[in-house]
Amino acid sequence: MGMAFSFILVVILILIVALGVLVPGLQYFFAVVVPYAALLTFLAGMVMRVLKWARAPVPFRIPTTTGQQRSLPWIKASALDNPSTTAGVIGRMALEILLFRSLFRNTRLELHQGSRLAYHWEKWLWLGALLFHWSMLLVVLRHLRFFTEPVPGFVTLLADLDGFFRFGLQGLYISGVTFLVAVTYLFLRRVLIPQLRYISLPADYIPLFLLLGIGSTGILMRYFYRVDVTAVKELTMGLVTLQPVVPDGLGMLFFIHLFLVSVLAAYFPFSKLVHMGGIFLSPTRNLPNDSRARRHINPWNYPVPVHTYEEYEEEFRDKMKLAGLPVEKEG
């Protein structure tokens, strides 16, 4: 149900923009108003979300330790999987954010011969996730060429490297292909693995369909129904310089592409996609395991009722004396 709902939702979005741009005057709305609103929503939403997280304190130091602690000098500590220093934490976080270290541990459980459990190699999720996120980053960086003039050297360099292979006369951007392949894989596993399908919500399918829509319109525009790049750049530079104009010849595919990107951006801060920011703040990953060596402060630590030794002795004094246990007070 979630999948059908999400699919229909994205189809409706596409219909809205496809029909909308046919109405005179609405082109400005879809090319200028919607992107600005989406960008503002994205920025304000993410800032508010992160501030909301950051305002909540971290009362306890609760890293999940996934390696040997630092204890005795002759026992080799696992500096990255169980960091005891800030440098170690930075290393751990870098591995987590750049290489998805935890996902790399993934295994798949199988039951053999009725009762034997076995844990199988399963790096596909890790590979798919890594491929998707890195492709996405590359695609976003490549798009900077639409928003800068002159285009910075590193963007051109990235585009040149990315487009090393040829498709017809054009450079074929590998990142575009891997992006679509990875999103398709992530979608298929969500549908085909029964447990995953069982836990999936519309909120899990919506971003996938949006990304599929964005990716395929992008590829169609670049390789099949060529978009007027000059017109696009005129629009994007107008947006960047806050002097928006809507040039002719942008084309239907472009409007769909831009609208889906806008929807995704506006949806981002209110969805699970906030994991992009959340990963930096996860207390089981971003803290050193050093709370025995350095005291961690809980800002809301409050006094609690305790059963004092005096109360304890008061109750058991006679029994303690009979058993020859030392007491503070004799009677």
Add this chain to the structure above:
Amino acid sequence: MALPKPEELVPKSYQPPPTDWMDIPVKFRRGTYLYGARAKNLEAVGLPNPREWSPEDEDWKLPANWQEIILEGLRERLGRFRSLQIFMDCCVRCGACADKCHFFIGTGDPKNMPVLRAELLRSVYRREFTTAGKLMGKLFGARELTVDVLKEWYYYFFQCTECRRCSVFCPFGIDMAEITMIGRELLNLVGCNIDWIAAPVANCYRTGNHVGIEPHAFKDMVDFCVDEIENITGIRIEPSYNRKGAEILFIAPSGDVFADPGIYTLMGYMMLFHEIGLDYTFSTYASEGGNFGLFTSHEMMKRLNAKMYAEAKRLGVKWILGGECGHMWRVINQYMDTMNGPADFLEEPVSPLTGTRFTNASSTKMVHIVEFTADLIRNNKIKLDPGRNDHLKVTFHDSCNPARAMGLLEEPRYIIKNTCRHFYEMPENTIREQTFCCGSGAGLNSDEYMEMRLRGGLPRANAVKYVHDKYGVNMLACICAIDRVVFPALMDYWVPGVGVTGVHELLGNALVMRGESLRETDLRGEPLPVNDGEAKEDA
């Protein structure tokens, strides 16, 4: 209650049912749920809504405004714990955690996939605290907090052992233990604890330990072990209790004082301390290392843990040494100093024998006995005869908390390798940071819960069976008192022929003590298989 046969207990499949999980109400079937907290145990520590009730009852006798209480409690905790906010907001339902939970593996129940167990709370969070959830409801995985939802929380938050295995695999480090802990706190706000946690908490608050042993009885029990040690070694040990001016306060889990086979571990501790002449004292007031408060609420954890520092201060010791216990060390490593410190009246721990400074404990001033003993062995301060453990083929179970909330992985292995000659590791996906829970942790080790405990223990038992079949392993070593209490039943059921031991029991057996008589039996009173030549001549 008769238990199903092992082959009947293994899930037939892990396929989820056709019905959406939100439409499957929870069923309280004997053997798979834990009894509700008795009124007297809640009253003893001033917890709300004390009453007599059973989870099987239709009416849970909740306060009239129970929803308000829980939602206000949730709001308060969202403000207090960044972890909770991140864990509520960031899950992408990638499913990496799904088959990592021992309860999922043992039951096949989809609500035991950590992701779905977290959704039990997350769905209510969405409904009450997010715009999308308020507007879109069930379509966005949001639902109202009803009595059925509360019952589901009770069933599944007390079907999670807070072992943190899922959080090892989660790309965002989402920790089900944290969600369970907070879920249980919320349940406690309306009096829905389990009695197996509430009773130890009440006991511990009053008598200092979970079992409710009063001071004179505590001394009796330790003295019983002293007699046993004398019978076996000919050496009379004289431990002290509540002694002011001792250098070290020693705190063990009370399970080691009263329960078989934990008492052999206690004997091991005491033999070691005697042999090295350690200036230490037991305390009858701080006579519990474990902390069932951890399984109740952060506040209760703090209330029970306070005794450790209070007693160390009263007795004027220099530092604290802690016994082999799992969740006790989660509390000490990640909470104690923050909650009840600073321990500025204590000194940075230094081993009086080796001079080693435990700089990793310079603030809490509390050292794990396995760290302490590994250091002794490394510096040749004790003489060991591993041959006395030759009848044992040992494997080591990493207890969840020392592994995943501390990283105490090599120290116990070092001791085992120096006290035993036959040591075999279980498969790598089941040890160290990936270790499987015993299935009875976090306060679930009650008899009425046996069927579920056996299910939860399946993956661990399976790994033991692997080394049992392959190498003939007959002894499962561990550094957790709950492990020692629960593993015997688990092994008898899944892998008959495997015993359970603490690491310091192995040490006690191997320890060559000055002036000891020839050992004819191990600490359990069982004859040693190969005595030295003298013994054979005597025979």
